[in-house]
Amino acid sequence: MFKKEIYVERRKRLAKDVGRGLILIVGNTDAAFNYPNNVYTFRQDSTFRYFFAHNLQDLVGVIDCDSGEEYLFGEDVSIDDIIWTGPVASMLERANEIGVSNSGSLKDLAKMVDEAIDTRRRVHYVTPYRTKTINYVSSLVHIKKDYVPTYCSVELMQAIIKQRSIKSVEEVFEIEKAIATAYNMHVTMMKMAAKEGTYEYEIAGTMEGIALAGGGPVSFPVILTTHGEILHGHDHSLQIKKGRMIVSDAGCENDMGYCSDITRSVPVGGRFDQRQKAIYQAVLDAQLLVPTLIKPSVPYSTIHLAAVKRLGEGLKNLGLMKGDIDAAVAQGAMGLFMPHGLGHMMGLDVHDMENYGENYVGYDKNHKRSSQFGLASLRLGRELEQGFVITDEPGCYFIPALIDQWKAEKKCEDFINYAEVEKYRDFGGIRIEDDVLVTADGCRILGKPIPKTIEEIEQVMN
Amino acid sequence: MFKKEIYVERRKRLAKDVGRGLILIVGNTDAAFNYPNNVYTFRQDSTFRYFFAHNLQDLVGVIDCDSGEEYLFGEDVSIDDIIWTGPVASMLERANEIGVSNSGSLKDLAKMVDEAIDTRRRVHYVTPYRTKTINYVSSLVHIKKDYVPTYCSVELMQAIIKQRSIKSVEEVFEIEKAIATAYNMHVTMMKMAAKEGTYEYEIAGTMEGIALAGGGPVSFPVILTTHGEILHGHDHSLQIKKGRMIVSDAGCENDMGYCSDITRSVPVGGRFDQRQKAIYQAVLDAQLLVPTLIKPSVPYSTIHLAAVKRLGEGLKNLGLMKGDIDAAVAQGAMGLFMPHGLGHMMGLDVHDMENYGENYVGYDKNHKRSSQFGLASLRLGRELEQGFVITDEPGCYFIPALIDQWKAEKKCEDFINYAEVEKYRDFGGIRIEDDVLVTADGCRILGKPIPKTIEEIEQVMN
Numbered sequence: 001m002f003k004k005e006i007y008v009e010r011r012k013r014l015a016k017d018v019g020r021g022l023i024l025i026v027g028n029t030d031a032a033f034n035y036p037n038n039v040y041t042f043r044q045d046s047t048f049r050y051f052f053a054h055n056l057q058d059l060v061g062v063i064d065c066d067s068g069e070e071y072l073f074g075e076d077v078s079i080d081d082i083i084w085t086g087p088v089a090s091m092l093e094r095a096n097e098i099g100v101s102n103s104g105s106l107k108d109l110a111k112m113v114d115e116a117i118d119t120r121r122r123v124h125y126v127t128p129y130r131t132k133t134i135n136y137v138s139s140l141v142h143i144k145k146d147y148v149p150t151y152c153s154v155e156l157m158q159a160i161i162k163q164r165s166i167k168s169v170e171e172v173f174e175i176e177k178a179i180a181t182a183y184n185m186h187v188t189m190m191k192m193a194a195k196e197g198t199y200e201y202e203i204a205g206t207m208e209g210i211a212l213a214g215g216g217p218v219s220f221p222v223i224l225t226t227h228g229e230i231l232h233g234h235d236h237s238l239q240i241k242k243g244r245m246i247v248s249d250a251g252c253e254n255d256m257g258y259c260s261d262i263t264r265s266v267p268v269g270g271r272f273d274q275r276q277k278a279i280y281q282a283v284l285d286a287q288l289l290v291p292t293l294i295k296p297s298v299p300y301s302t303i304h305l306a307a308v309k310r311l312g313e314g315l316k317n318l319g320l321m322k323g324d325i326d327a328a329v330a331q332g333a334m335g336l337f338m339p340h341g342l343g344h345m346m347g348l349d350v351h352d353m354e355n356y357g358e359n360y361v362g363y364d365k366n367h368k369r370s371s372q373f374g375l376a377s378l379r380l381g382r383e384l385e386q387g388f389v390i391t392d393e394p395g396c397y398f399i400p401a402l403i404d405q406w407k408a409e410k411k412c413e414d415f416i417n418y419a420e421v422e423k424y425r426d427f428g429g430i431r432i433e434d435d436v437l438v439t440a441d442g443c444r445i446l447g448k449p450i451p452k453t454i455e456e457i458e459q460v461m462n
Numbered sequence: 463m464f465k466k467e468i469y470v471e472r473r474k475r476l477a478k479d480v481g482r483g484l485i486l487i488v489g490n491t492d493a494a495f496n497y498p499n500n501v502y503t504f505r506q507d508s509t510f511r512y513f514f515a516h517n518l519q520d521l522v523g524v525i526d527c528d529s530g531e532e533y534l535f536g537e538d539v540s541i542d543d544i545i546w547t548g549p550v551a552s553m554l555e556r557a558n559e560i561g562v563s564n565s566g567s568l569k570d571l572a573k574m575v576d577e578a579i580d581t582r583r584r585v586h587y588v589t590p591y592r593t594k595t596i597n598y599v600s601s602l603v604h605i606k607k608d609y610v611p612t613y614c615s616v617e618l619m620q621a622i623i624k625q626r627s628i629k630s631v632e633e634v635f636e637i638e639k640a641i642a643t644a645y646n647m648h649v650t651m652m653k654m655a656a657k658e659g660t661y662e663y664e665i666a667g668t669m670e671g672i673a674l675a676g677g678g679p680v681s682f683p684v685i686l687t688t689h690g691e692i693l694h695g696h697d698h699s700l701q702i703k704k705g706r707m708i709v710s711d712a713g714c715e716n717d718m719g720y721c722s723d724i725t726r727s728v729p730v731g732g733r734f735d736q737r738q739k740a741i742y743q744a745v746l747d748a749q750l751l752v753p754t755l756i757k758p759s760v761p762y763s764t765i766h767l768a769a770v771k772r773l774g775e776g777l778k779n780l781g782l783m784k785g786d787i788d789a790a791v792a793q794g795a796m797g798l799f800m801p802h803g804l805g806h807m808m809g810l811d812v813h814d815m816e817n818y819g820e821n822y823v824g825y826d827k828n829h830k831r832s833s834q835f836g837l838a839s840l841r842l843g844r845e846l847e848q849g850f851v852i853t854d855e856p857g858c859y860f861i862p863a864l865i866d867q868w869k870a871e872k873k874c875e876d877f878i879n880y881a882e883v884e885k886y887r888d889f890g891g892i893r894i895e896d897d898v899l900v901t902a903d904g905c906r907i908l909g910k911p912i913p914k915t916i917e918e919i920e921q922v923m924n
Binding site: 009031032033034035036037038039040041043045046073080082083084085086130131132135145201202203204205206207208209210211212213214215220221227229230231232233253331339348349350351354355399401402458 | 493547672683693
């Protein structure tokens, strides 16, 4: 964990910003895999980790905004249990490690919450996302489980978002450690992808092993596919074949819980063919444009539009699009090729703070989410600020079902050359992604550069 | 999946054994990691997979014992979703793939269950182990969630246990595939453990990567520790140091969901010292005795006692125990050194079918679980049958808190030489485990032999 002053400062600021009431920060519990005692590898809740540090099961942190007191609740290990667990710190020791003065059992917590409710004090909590936690919060605050999300504290979530959106130097250092591991994951992927006949799961599994050997889990299930056009796919069952691009979208969490999220797309066998080169370069041009535009006060939605415009220009050069590309972008034509957003916040979560609701994190009263297909999928639309860590991840896909639908509807036919698009039906997809820090006057692409140009990738793979 | 006739046969037999009513087999759903859309890698419920094969989210299988009809319930992908998912089979196609004639939506299922309840038919389900599934079953059968486990069908669970306990040739083949991957995991561990200064998580992560690259997840969180005496520990934070043994207890699931579960214990640096050699050989002698005793009709509790007796004889030779070892075993003295059981069933779960309750799986009316410390932890006590796959995993540990407790209570002091035991306080622990098939007249240790003798291990590590 960081030094305790960092957590003290974070909690103090949170109490001040929220102002009144009792703040509950509920840590995660184990999640059953195939029977109660066989569990998934524990993953702490990010909010808990941000304010109360401990990467352990079944803890609840409380900040009393009115009295200024802080508490860490959880069960001490009994003497009988020490036979099985070895020596462990007491709850009070754990509290003190992070500058919290008070500790207690979960029964004590329930009593404290009851007293707060009885005296009409506001009890703040963020929306829980695990069923077990929803049930637990329901029992603590006496709200029916289906309404636990409804009664969450928007003030609390907004105060947290304000803090967590701006990454400190220490946090950026941790993110760069996670990117260092992602470097190894993706370079290994490139080497393995050189050999036709390998199974996707062999590559994906090896990448996940590198993440784990680096000290943390993957930050999301590895996307490793020769069918990059299937955007919601996590299948890894295929043997890789020449002529297909591999889309590899994968990152890890480091031992401090900070994430990386990198995508590289490479040709099976190690050599781009002409068609792959052309689409790849169009995506890369868009991806490289983005860091030249990132700086504080620019809405990320504006940069999204600039990036898809650059992609559109590239596709026009290839004959896939036609007409006025500004108009094509305005009318949403780029959604055919890139139905997703340019990027999102990243930090302790790979989509940072997405549990609070994307619109709270990525939008605000001046920047509302678009309803246009494609742009509607952009997770981050609001103005950038110094200290944001965000992803830059344009892509280009040929999605047969989407092509058929648009073509039948004659959608955007002034801009899309469907006859030409049909020739790419079997192409698959390409996406390229880096993690970027917004600085005072621009940005910095984080981490050691991972091979990205056609030349660099072919060099690694051959 | 296996050929569909296998699933047809399994379900037919189950319907016959249960006799009457509606059997619900509820598949697993995704489990949230750090926000609703970021989930742990999906793990299908083993009961569902055994009878309904599909390794997919949000499916429910139903067998109507009275009419003989079978159903697969779940949601078809909409045309809009196909843009994101690519082409997918329909529910009816999925049903037919496994020889099930009928399919429907989850709404159809709810209606069917309501009708069954309204007409006073018995609705059978097994105890769910995930909170989300408990909530779902609660809503289906209209039983309060806290009572969903209470109202599970013991008849159904016993009928399933009867089937799943006996592994077919196809199943044993799959288990041996999982052991082949475990071979690579453990041999890699041995090579990495030769180098002092490596972190435990580097080895554990690399092992998990080998499991994943083999097509499945680990069958349980890897135990890889230089503190093997901490039996409930999953910590991997330490640098490995000469003088410590590494206990490596790890296995995987293969692409068909079948498990392996192997333990090897090796000296950091690659050479056993005299003390390590002595304890290792005592454990190995016990571990090697077990396959000579395994055969149908012998209670595994009897073999557990024979194994701990052999361990006790070894420890007596080393001066750690004294007196009559038969009496020591009878009085539970071996629990100090081996507080856990000799083994458990293994199949689609690493502790096979533990979700139904250990006592249903491992004990029966003729064989009740002992309450004696040590033996009480034996998961499988009943008579072995041809086709069981079980683990053989004795161990020997020096647990400071336990030694202190027993010594203070003067427990078993006729048999334990506490003065000598104290000299091993810093030793840690050793466990050795293989997976064994019970055959008509004995047993077969499954898989390619993984280095196990002192000589074999030192050879791999040097």
